[in-house]
Amino acid sequence: MASVAHETRASVGRLMGWRSPNAFAVGALLIAAAALPLIWRNDYVIDVALTALIWMVLNQSWNLQLGIGGIWNFGQLAIFAIGGYVAGLVSLRWGIDPWLALVMGGSASALVSAVIAIPVLRLRGIYASLLTFSFAEVVRLLVISDESGLTGGSFGLSGIPGLAFEGLAPDAKQRAYYWIALGLVVVTAVFIYVFIHSPLGTALKALRDSPAYAASRGVSPMKMQVITFATSAFIAGVAGAFYAQYYGTISPSVMGLGPLSLFVAMLVVGGLGTFWGPMLGTALIMVVSEALRDLEEARLIVVGLILLLTIVLAPRGLVPLLQQGWARLQLWMAEDSVPEDGPGEDVPEDQPAPQQEGSR
């Protein structure tokens, strides 16, 4: 039974054009990422890489709604911040173990998001973005204007206890955080990969592409939306809690238009709705933003221009573009080897391919 089911899954996968990821490449990438703090022993570099990993988790969770679900949620940063604030507050006020606080932060975010999901469900695209965006702004303004001392107002919460690495030397501690962040990225990626290739993910994509048809085939929009919002928010909340614990502080400055533009740029440049897009985009924008560190605030101009160029020239992002390029390259190599008897080693290297000529 199980093997039959597995075979059908595999054949369905082939039919739908799902690529199975190249195990060798993924493994090499993972090993390289894991070895980074051991090879490049620079506090600052590791810190940036760690931040990038946290953003990757957040962006992956966001992509689940925005790209794969096609739900215009622009309030994910507030959900991220709620995770951080709740984790910080429960461990500051009640002395709850940081690991448990991580889960509690995620759960609180999931709860808030599931509640938001219900009014959003009734809205068409643009109205959903308006509602979620203004939700995020209201959360931000509420925190900033909070004078009760609960959230610390615009200065934020500080002194949030970190995960239990107090005995370690500072650089070892940072490495431990780095590997946990990497673990979070991997777990999130595996979860999202499984999710989008499961019947649930297929239902979600069907709802995105043709809501009426999907609903008529028995996909419940309500159930799917609440599930998507809650799971995506749980991931974002855990990322927020981890952020708060690593830096020991969380403030309203993680929300707002500035950060939002950075994250939207990451998602769009990588490719909305693709599996690798959020990760590639995060890495690219982080590298660009670090390369332009001397420009300080002006780097957002560059990020904005990159976002504008990407959306105008390649609205689906870089990952589909690269995949297309790769597929075309393979097709081109296959074409060349067919008329020849042997593999295409007789082809002179400097002879331009006809496609290249045509595309200019």
Added chain:
Amino acid sequence: MRSFFQAVVSGLVTGSLYALMTVGMTLIYGTLRTLNMALGAMVLVGGYVSWMLFSGLGWGPLAGLAGAAAVTFAFGVVIQQVAVRPLIGKTGVDFEMTAFISTFAVAIVFANVALEIYGARNKAVPPVVEGRLHLIEGVSVSWHQVVMAGVAIVMLVALGIFLSKTRYGLGISAVAQQLDAARLMGIPVQRVYNLTMGVSSALAGIAGVLLASVFFVSPNAGDLPLLKALIVAIFGGLGSVRGTIVAAYIIGLLEAMISLYFGVKWSLPVLFVVIMIVLLIRPTGLFGKPEEARL
């Protein structure tokens, strides 16, 4: 009772300004199916233009109004050509989503260019007219606010006449109602798009000039007006110009009342709750129409 009347007056004034901002949003959404996030940036540009005319040349705010309208009109057309036009008709992507993101990118660029050129410090612009107008005992309104409301109302009326009486205005309405039919009737759709973006941006720019002397001009001066315009847009529904104007006044009055009875701090959260409730009952806003019928 006096404070109640005072709140009503200030609600009407802010309502007029919200109407000015959001009508542009409705127009663009009606014709182009684009939620223009760059309108906040146009408020910003309007404010800076009037500040530059004032501090550089010593010209008063009335020159600022004309200058800002001209500059933001041009910017609107440029944004249409650079950020929106290339996306029209692209297959495989959702146009509403990509246009939303591209105008958002434009807004980021504008805000940060302003930060780079003018710095983060607030710039002060003097009001159009000094002094206060006493309506009844204990209820007064500054002349500047009267001018604000007056300019906004005049602009809205002019817009109404433009849309219903002139060739180009009718073209905008036609494109909003039925794109294909409008095209078949020989309406130059690209020109209508440019015009819509230009007019809407100019309205936002004028709102920026009017706001500049109440608040200050700073690189994030466009954020709050944009947020308010979004709230009005959801509340009224992006359906009709008239509905948007009514919604703007309702939101303005509501905000004034909340500030009066609960405190300024609560105005946004309470508004948000109100909007949640409205959306739960009417998913396309108070006056919004379903997909088929618009404007």
